[in-house]
Amino acid sequence: MSYLSGPRLHFNGFFQADVSTVNNNVRYYDIAHFKPQYQMSSSSGVSPNGGWQPEGTGIFRLVGCTITGGWLDGAAVTKDPVLGMALESSDQRVSGKLVDLDPQQQLVSEIWGMAVRLTDDRNPAYFNGQYGVAAFNNAWARQQDNSAMNDQKIGAAYQSVLEKVVWSDVNVSPLLQALQAASGDCLLSIQFNVYGYGRDPSSPRYTLGRITGTIGPASTAEPRHFVLGRQMMPNLDQSPMVPAFGVNAFQCLVDPQRCTVTADFGNALQIVNASGVLVDMGELSLAILKSSQVDDGAQVGADAIEILGQVPYLQPAWYPTTAGIQTFDYSSNPWVREHIAEQPLGVVKTVSTGAWQVLIQESLGGLYARADQYVYRLNPGETASMRLYATRYGSPIAAKLALAEDDSMIGSPGGPPIPGVPVPKIGVPLSALQYSTEVETHADGSPVLVEASANPAGPGNPRGYIDGQVYGIGYQLADPPLPANYNTSPWSFVSVLLFDLHPVPDKPTWYRDIQPILTQFGNLYPIMSHHLVDLGDYDSVVRHADILNLAFSLPVGDPNYMPVTRDLSAGRRATLLKWLNHPGEDGLPLKGVPLPVAVVPEALPQDTTAAPELDLEPIQRAGKTEFLLQLQARKNMEKGG
């Protein structure tokens, strides 16, 4: 079960991602070379600077989201008390947070600590659940209008679950009753698309973006972050962000009992601008391709496809009220009933009478491999249990998967150069992260668990001024082999942040053990130092010892967890807590004596494949856009020689 099966709710509104931008440039992690101007906004005119929002808080919350549509018993819901209710974040705790894995892996931003509840002025929560930590997926250059310079034109999708769901008073709504009845395990499936994110300080949308999504039933037996269904894979040969024929990856679920295909176009169709108006690409239909050997972009005739139905995406209310999910009924088509399980799906565009162009199609051969969770943080000696699946036309299969290091989508510095501060090389040493390079998946729909283990000694501080190391673990089908021209997803890899070993000193002191850790956070998150605690200052930190003690002791999923960025290793955390809780004779945490000079390790492995400098708009001088452009430049360079 997932948001594509059974009863579902659609919502639409805004989100706020109050991200901070100083930490976008990996070089700013070097405390020995940090300058105050790196905390200044890009609008200050200073260069290099701290990006478009140095004082961001990391808050991620829903803003003005309402239930705009639903689906029940095979039909769209147009009259139900749930329509118009608000979908809100927690009203009991602080907001959730949006968290990058690392400055050298900014393409898996995760939402942590968010609660989601359905409410109106009569009931604080018809349901309330905890959002399972999830990173975005299938990011792409979705917004086509280039006139809004500071809009983030990349859109992406999030799929996860709501856990520990508590229901109340659902009998007011038939749709809610059905949703509760369909959901076991106190679990719901939630998917949403984010786009139209504003970075212009003069815009009402500053730090806000659009969100449209769907909530449906879920089960613990199924993946949390994708649907065991049919996977449409775009041709991304030009760029990992630009589908060759304008339609991005999406998933479908076939229900053979009801004879329906439910397709999620929510993150698949281009938008004109931030308002979410979809680009008119002509008449689009979901179809079954009668041959599995059609080229992307090829023109085909009526004999080559079976149309399942048009995608009504040009109706203005369609996207906000369905979140782009469309159910197609093929019960009256015997050919489809017979062949849908073994023939690829695709989106075709009507070119002329009797002629269509194939814009996107199902993964060739129906073959697909996928890791459910694809972001991990590991302390030395810890193990991540990756959950991998292989499917063929949506059905789980026993197959061999090959795993290997893959850093093609990670490693950019994320900002402009700083003299004397090298960009660390990522993914080394390889030996610090161990995993099986070949595994067999299960045909029964259960995942194969693949352990990725961090060396007990850690990676050995390969990045010098920044803790730990980032790794990419790529995976792909080895047997059955992939057909020629298979569109491999650039997102089929797992990102791992491996922390350095950090033994806890017997008697930690401020100068030797604590200041170097907290100064870096103070540099990168000026919202803290300017408004709460000056993390570089002993007196300030000691004055706030109680609240720091609390925040550093919380479980990592708690919305009050510190640091918000979840990038403090267990060893460093234990050091901090030991320091806070073992005061000296004066009753205060030990101060120690200042160190003579910070020691910078020499011969730091550098990324010699770093991209050449790019001519970017000022707003793009840090963060995801630059990160991506740097990746693209690196790829181009590699291609060129």
Next chain:
Amino acid sequence: MLKIRREFIAGVERAGRKEDLYQYLQNAIELEHATIPPYLTAMFSLKPGTNEEIRRLIRSIVIEEMLHLTVSANILVAIGGSPQINTPEFIPSYPGPLPMGIGGQDFIVGIEPFSKQLVHDVFMVIEEPENPIPIKVLTESAETFGTIGQFYQAIQKKIAQLGNGIFVPGSAARQVQEWFGYTHLFPITNVEGAVKAIELVVTEGEGTSSDPFQSPGDPAHYYAFGEIYHGRKIIKTKTGYAYGGDPIPFDEKGVYPMKPNAKISDYAEGTQARVRVEQYAYTYSSLLNALHESFNGKPDNIQVAMGLMYELRIGAVSLMSTALGDGTGLTAGPSYQYVNVQGGMGPAASVS
């Protein structure tokens, strides 16, 4: 001296059962809370990096108001009551009179940025002791009004009169105990504890009749506000006390020019100001929700409330640094309204 309608004192005095005290302890909670939004706003309106000493003084007062709220709530819990914190009515309508007619219906408290005038005309009036030092003459009739101190003393006396039997065994586990230190916040299980706790509340607010300090170096609220207003610390002189110590500088430029006494509806939908004021009100409402839980069976939830207090502070900066752009030169100011949702962008379809 700030007045309270005598009917509240008389009501306490008339109480025959512990249940009769519940409403008055709830009133005390509401009274202690009522000062927090005005004080917090004034504190938040001081720009980061400026007016540090003033901020520190107001902060210490706000924390004590939170302590007093906690003490009143704990006493209510100790005798079997249930504090009600998360309702729209719990928050006074600002600008407006304080709960229990405190200060009279003509004494209006608003939500305003910091100014010395505000400290003098409102905050010092709220905190003015029965007999300020140097002594002032009481001019108003004591017929219809009593003092806040008298109100608390009436509660003290009534608790003593009703005796230890009104305390619910085991209620200490339901009382909030963290964040204020054991000398100020301790489990209340009997008359002695309740009397001592109320004594602290009165002393921290007003000081004693002979000493402006509640403890060495820590003046009672009225005198701390006096220090801010006069711009100097209190020192002891040969004849008494004077605002003659170290200067407490005030930089007028270090205050956000925030819109006073704002309501959410004052801001147009689809603006940054509207989104941020809604967020602030939502965070404040969430804080009240968290406190309500803390005082109704989940005392450890105070940790969650602490997180919300920090989020509120950050939200205030974001709010108060948002220019309204309406020609007034003002920035957005907070609204303390109890809300269940946060929006501000208007119907989603209408904003590009």
